Amino acid sequence: MIKLGIIGTNWITQQFIDATELNTDFKLTSVYSRTMDKAKAFAEHNHAAETFDDLDRFFNDGSFDVVYIASPNSLHFKYAKLAIAADKHIIVEKPAFTNQKQMAEIEALLKQKPNVLFFEAARQIHTANFKAIEKQVAKMPVIQGAEFTYEKYSSRYDKVLDGEVPNIFSLKFAGGALQDLGVYTVYDAVTLFGMPDEVSYFPQIISTEVDGKGTAILQYPEYNVVLNFGKTSNSYMQSEIYGLRDTIEIDDAGEIGDVVYVNGEGERTTIGNVDEVNPMYPEVKDFERVINNSDDPQNKLDYDRWFQLSMNVNKVLFNLRQDANLVFPDDEE
Structure with a gap:
């Protein structure tokens, strides 16, 4: 099972959670929102156990392996850095970051944490x-x-x-x-x-x-x-x-x-x-495949290609x- 945390409780997050429920290993465990009422409502609707309205507690105490980030675009960079520091895999909605300086910093941080995987959700x-x-x-x-x-x-x-x-x-x-x-x-x-x-x-x-x-x-x-x-x-x-x-x-x-x-x-x-x-659903299955077996040669090739595409x-x-x-x-x- 891949335990999933989410940042953002909008319609696209719900669509992503719905996709994970279609014969995948993902299981939503942790929900972060800026307000506890929204976090609890989303968690109750999707049967998640944990709710947070504090980012530090979410990343330090949340029992999840990968975070799905669907916040406003300008916040992606901040949340991705926190995820890397907490050794959480990242799935971030497109566009991943707003400029090349941010992308380069994330690339450098990921090189320091080779066990952390990064995916941009470019679904098509x-x-x-x-x-x-x-x-x-x-x-x-x-x-x-x-x-x-x-x-x-x-x-x-x-x-x-x-x-x-x-x-x-x-x-x-x-x-x-x-x-x-x-x-x-x-x-x-x-x-x-x-x-x-x-x-x-x-x-x-x-x-x-x-x-x-x-x-x-x-x-x-x-x-x-x-x-x-x-x-x-x-x-x-x-x-x-x-x-x-x-x-x-x-x-x-x-x-x-x-x-x-x-x-x-x-x-x-x-x-x-x-x-x-x-x-x-197709991107969720691809991310699941790589997270579950990141050492597989084909998975490594796919992951490297997706990351290069994200930078390009x-x-x-x-x-x-x-x-x-x-x-x-x-x-x-």
Whole structure:
């Protein structure tokens, strides 16, 4: 059994816990929230034994092996450092950290604690549908670019229109479209095509001074990849990867529900349409596999690849913000 502690009691935490209950070794034991009422309510709903509203007590006294961090973005770094110091494995929601300095410090701390494992919860790259895309891309002799779109209206934007500043749209908490839905599209591009040579970002800044939506261009030696993402409107545009005459069609760059390969003659073949019971289940099973047997050669290779992807995505996100002059308070510390 892998004993699990959580930081954050929002909907995404509940989805993660629901995924762990689908034939996995994870067992929720410990819940931290800033208020004991929220911690107790979440723990009671999910049958957890321990509740905390004090971080030091949570990490020192909590009977858990791995912590799942789903706090506002700007707090991920602080909580990850506490977890490493307490010898707890880490699963942190994307984006892991807000800048390269934070990522480098976490990397250095992890080298001092080689038994502590770190995972960024980039759920889509663990799914069967994404792996079908990877397999097809590897078969295509020519790649001429791609466009990835993930744009969904956030109900919390209603609060912005009413003059409020929710965490997800706050500079203080490292919010905005790029740091939320944009992360999925960056993961798509970096996982499939590697690191770009140059990046540009054209954000649409909203009243809270973060990006409500935007378009990013990743320049590779022989092609460009265009990323469209946003939280202030809905898009129903599919995503595509371009070969010479052939194309991969993806219904949604974040959810990835249906993947179709269209050959040079226009013949269409569905190569990915696995409907996961819970979209976080594939990543949970991958993390479980590595935690339970971290010495296995294949698990080591997977872990190292995921960690390198996390560092690469962190760099691309930071460079995109720099290009658009989007600065968070953590960047200035």
